[in-house]
Amino acid sequence: MSYIALNEEDIQRMTGAMGLEDPEDVFSSVPGDLKFQGLLPIDGPLDEESLRRKMSVSPSKAVFAGGGIYRHHIPAVVDALVSRQEFYTAYTPYQPEISQGTLQAIFEYQSMMAALTGMEVSNASMYDGATSLAEAALMALRGKGIRRILVTRATHPAYRRVLTTYLSRIEGVVIEEVPFDREAGTVDIEALSKAADTDAALFVQNPNFFGILEPMDAVSRIASEKAGFWGIVVAEALSLGLFQPPGLYRPDVVVGEAQSFGNHANGGGPLLGFFCTRKEHVRRMPGRLVGQTVDSRGRQAFCLTLSTREQHIRREKATSNICTNQGLCALRAAVYLSAMGPRGLRSAALQCAAGAGYLSQLLKDRGISPLFAGPMFHEFVVPMGEARRAALLAEGIVPGIPLSREYPELGETALLTVTEMNTKEECQWLAKML
């Protein structure tokens, strides 16, 4: 198969007009000794039906896994609208006059993310929650006197790993983990209070990686009194539909993962990093921003703005190197939030919480108690051995995410997640098999 639109006649006409003897002469500027001889050592060609057979994949029957990537109900209008090819096959809206669709939709995404987080400004997206946190730390380090990054150990382990990768090249900066309380599963407030200081930027995930709600009143009091900079990490954006907007705690940034808003799990990606902050930080923030303005005749219009922060203008002094982001995923989020509305989002979040309550009660009835006593949203940690996990997987049940690699101190455990995509029957099946 080929998607080239030229036939032999076209090629003859064109080479003639170019004064070439042979179409191969278009490569005359490639030195002969660098020319690759023969066929590339790759597979194909394969027709569409063969590809469909070769690449088919089907999910397990009952999935109780989350941990930053969630299976939520996505109304059919999301796929229908986002697959409009005028959105789908466009690129970064450099030319606003024929990109108003993308621009207005992203402006609406920014507006809704700002409203949900209770912050003033949202950017147009980041790659994922982890890089969003890493960029937030880089932004904090551009502030005065910040030399330590404090992050709670109950923050998503992959986020902490990416943070370490991004910050490892900066000399004199240390990343410190704030431990969690082994009973409650919440942050160790005493340790937090000791560690927080003006030379530190603090990041707290809420709900935390164990699905537990952090005591945000206490955390925010310490953070705003002591830390030089602080941020709230949200790895499950649907929680924003249920709880107070994190902006109420007055952090400098709210960053995280918004895949839950209308984006499929996709085997792990694409995801949707979000980045929200206060107006005072806007010139230091990473990523693209869409602003509202007018056209030459005074009509409402939108365009990319504050690009003087960005890589193509500021070059090596840019606030970030991000260029292509997750535009289509942000569009999906905008359509999703529009389709769900305020009550729909609340209802979906309540279903998740009710489902997790239902499953945890079933497990308690069978003598399996959650590891942590703190209040949960829709995820909780239970003991689970590797053999049991393998047996469940073989039955078609995905029993959460195993934690022993990232949290060896907890022993053999798993993080179970329930969403509105699960059913009572699935929960009963899992409980019976455990």
Add this chain to the structure above:
Amino acid sequence: MACEDAVTCCPLVREPLLKAMGSPGRNKRVLPQPFDVPEAADLTEIAPLPDLPDVSEVETVRHFTRLSDLNYGVDNGMYPLGSCTMKYNPKMAESVAAPLQPVHPADGPAMGKVLGLLSLLQRQLAGICGMDGVSLWPAAGAHGELTGMMIIRKALEAKGSPRRKVLIPDTAHGTNPASCAIAGFLTQGIPSGSSGFLTAETLKEHLDADVAALMITNPNTLGIFEAEIREIADLLHANGSYLYMDGANLNAILGVARPGDMGVDCMHVNLHKTFGTPHGGGGPGSGPVLVKGGLVPYLPLPLIIEDKSGNGALSWDAPESIGMVHSCLGNVGVCIRALAYILNLGPLSLRETAKAACLNAGYLKSRLKGIYDLPYTTPTLHEFVLSDRAQKDAGVTTMDIAKALMDYGFYPPTVYFPLVVPGALMIEPTETEPFEELERFVLAMEDIAKKAMENPQALHDAPLTTPVGRVDEVRAARNLILAWA
């Protein structure tokens, strides 16, 4: 501007903001209710309802359908955005990738299959580029650059030679300096000279013991093949430095020349450019990083191990790795689409793709070079750069030309880049443009050049047929409105 009547009038608001359409109770969506929510958990008990628009489904559908009508994608017409490779995105890949959607990354049995496919993609990319190791996790080109430069940094540290400087030719891709800076390097620009490519002689003048790497784009953003790249690689290696190649323009040389054979140590490819995945209005893209043998130990975590049946599993056993660069597995969905594209085409068609891309660009250049200034006469491949020099005396700039092109039904080329050409118009038609579309583009460019001489004001006023006229970008930056009130 006064309106004659409600039908012919240009509305001040083409499509209202969602916020303006909302009214409590409009949204009547019925959602899955598999669980019993305790009665006490009233919808507003914990916190006030989120502050979101409350609109009916038909309002949502019409709103975003109308917004899509204000947009222009490759499926609308030619999108010759230089160095972005806006080729047609085969619908086949969408359909082939669809079954991936519900798969959670913790779903072991399903992911075995997915990881097997990702491993297959790694092998295809390694074969196309002539490289040894691949990581698919970087989510975009700039993310790939950053990952690649972190790998080089780590390798130098392991050698006990922590160098600080990265050389970047003035024809390199725009994101390179920022990516180097985030990876902890200092950047130094070097000139390409009048030929439009970097010479080994020029490089020699800039090489010293602190040079960690050279970051080159090949073909570069002038569309010119870096003719001395092999000599450049040898010089760098003799100096203990690495050669990084930005693969943004790989489409031009698919099957024709392989970076690995040029002496490239580390590179990234842009799956959304070269391998036909949709650009999505600004992503998701995917920027896999490829390395030669010596750099393999530093690739990001996790690694994919393939078993005999073709299934894959993740390995975390790479003590020298730079670590994770993404919370999960990068833009898996984009990778799967790119794999479908590569397997669909196979080796012969991939090479034909490069040839047709260069033919289309070469043909356009041959038709336009008499009308617009062509600052570099060195042969080019898949793209070429014109300037507004011939129109400038009449007061017409690249911005005017770009805006006018929209009235002819085209997306404008990349403008004012690369910086080595003042008033640059960087044109990349790609292989998927039919002959007639190229001809139509030539006619449009001829007409614009004519207008520049006869009626420049008409070009300053352009565009006239687009949903909005020229957008006031200065006002947007001065009077920041980043969210609805």
